[in-house]
Amino acid sequence: MNARAMAPRLACALLPALLAACATPPKPKELEAYEMLRTGNNLQEANKKSPDLVASAEKLGEKSREEWQSNDLEDSRRDAIMANIKLKTALALMEQEQLKTKIQTLSADQAKAEEEAADLSEKLANETEKLALLQK
């Protein structure tokens, strides 16, 4: 068989292998976890409280994505883990802030409710006394 006839056959045989070699590898699960965390939470709110942490997480997440696409899976995994930690910390700090506000509101509501309950108890005691007098 001459070389001309062999060339297309060889190309056909090697093409799938070449394509497989060029294809992007499966995304590391650490990067998937980071992306899920990113889409499932309010980043804007977290960014207000900890802009540096969120920016750093975003930068590392982007780096991890690029490394994954360049097939540097170990580096991609490492940076995704760090991005995850930073974003989770920013979210926990945001939650702390929200809870502190909630506790303040609850304390104010509690004080108001205690006052209302005391007024009502006094009124009830007066009316019960009047009723008792009437019943006599």
Added chain:
Amino acid sequence: MTARSGRSLRIFFAAAICAAFAASPRAGLAGEEDDLQREIDNQRVSVADLERLDELKATGDEITLLRSWLDEAWSLRSKHEYDQVREVLERTRKQADLIRAKITASKLRAQAATRENALADVRAKIARNKKALAETMKKKKALEGTEKVGDKGSTQ
């Protein structure tokens, strides 16, 4: 001093200088290894502190991860992969920060839940008192009505 003893002295000094040069990188490496070991040990102690701090058991998974990374750092140290050890230790420091933030959030969450329950109790008390007051007023009105009818009857 004889020429012979002078030569021995020179050889001795030369050997001492060579030994010092040969030993210095090794000593540096040993120092680095010791530093990393100390850092890993310190972080292991602080993991136990974090566990104690986590009274509500809100960060079990994160603490498990932290422990596994400290084990990884230890094993890399044994393989003399110092740069990688430093990378993993940077990660464990950040993970400890995350755990502390989560523990604080869990305590605040519990505090908010306690306050919510207390508020619900007061509101329930208000509702009960409102109902009791309405019933008392109703009875009072009814009694006042019968008294008025009685008064009218007696004047006629």
